[in-house]
Amino acid sequence: xxxxxxxxxxxxxxxxxxxxxxxxxxxxxxxxxxxxxxxxxxxxxxxxxxxxxxxxxxxxxxxxxxxxxxxxxxxxxxxxxxxxxxxxxxxxxxxxxxxxxxxxxxxxxxxxxxxxxxxxxxxxxxxxxxxxxxxxxxxxxxxxxxxxxxxxxxxxxxxxxxxxxxxxxxxxxxxxxxxxxxxxxxxxxxxxxxxxxxxxxxxxxxxxxxxxxxxxxxxxxxxxxxxxxxxxxxx
Numbered sequence: 001x002x003x004x005x006x007x008x009x010x011x012x013x014x015x016x017x018x019x020x021x022x023x024x025x026x027x028x029x030x031x032x033x034x035x036x037x038x039x040x041x042x043x044x045x046x047x048x049x050x051x052x053x054x055x056x057x058x059x060x061x062x063x064x065x066x067x068x069x070x071x072x073x074x075x076x077x078x079x080x081x082x083x084x085x086x087x088x089x090x091x092x093x094x095x096x097x098x099x100x101x102x103x104x105x106x107x108x109x110x111x112x113x114x115x116x117x118x119x120x121x122x123x124x125x126x127x128x129x130x131x132x133x134x135x136x137x138x139x140x141x142x143x144x145x146x147x148x149x150x151x152x153x154x155x156x157x158x159x160x161x162x163x164x165x166x167x168x169x170x171x172x173x174x175x176x177x178x179x180x181x182x183x184x185x186x187x188x189x190x191x192x193x194x195x196x197x198x199x200x201x202x203x204x205x206x207x208x209x210x211x212x213x214x215x216x217x218x219x220x221x222x223x224x225x226x227x228x229x230x231x232x233x234x235x
Contacts (some may be wrong), residue, residue, distance in 0.1 A: 009056035013064035018097025022118025029113035046170030053162025074223035094191025119204035136214025144222035183211035
């Protein structure tokens with residue numbers, strides 16, 4: 001499979017993730033006190049992964065997340081050149097997805113229940129960047145560790161891998177939405193924050209670093225832990 005096709009697949013997958021995931025949050029809200037919107041948002045993100053896994057998974061692996069790509073890189077599953085190409089494609093896809101949402105909600109006069117295109121924030125942890133980092137690092141650790149385990153050649157999960165990964169993303173969203181909005185994906189945070197900035201809302205950009213550093217740190221730890229565990233298993 002050519003690298004260009006992989007990059008296009010990652011662009012499409014990340015764009016769809018932002019449109020359907022963030023779009024659901026914008027439409028129904030994701031207040032922890034409003035159980036319906038909260039759960040719908042968590043399910044939207046998880047179900048997108050399930051759909052995209054069976055759609056573009058055989059083309060690019062369906063990372064659609066720079067943190068996942070970093071975990072795969074550290075695990076030896078991709079080259080540095082492809083890693084860079086994946087991240088660029090994912091960020092462009094997230095930006096395009098956020099642009100679509102801005103156009104639909106703006107032209108359609110629909111109220112954005114999140115107030116910022118589904119961007120992430122620290123309101124749920126009382127604006128604590130440290131708490132936000134811990135949340136994002138831990139949730140990404142769980143998510144990436146699951147992906148590495150499910151996609152391992154030794155796992156033998158076959159066609160059920162996409163479902164397991166999607167359900168895990170739903171799970172981490174159930175905890176994380178009320179705390180940070182749940183990123184676990186730097187591209188998913190970057191795209192909406194950049195479009196929000198272009199609309200005059202600079203607030204999401206001020207805390208964007210938390211949703212880049214936290215997920216990347218969690219992915220690094222997950223990859224190292226999985227390599228250690230898998231190595232022990234081989235012995």
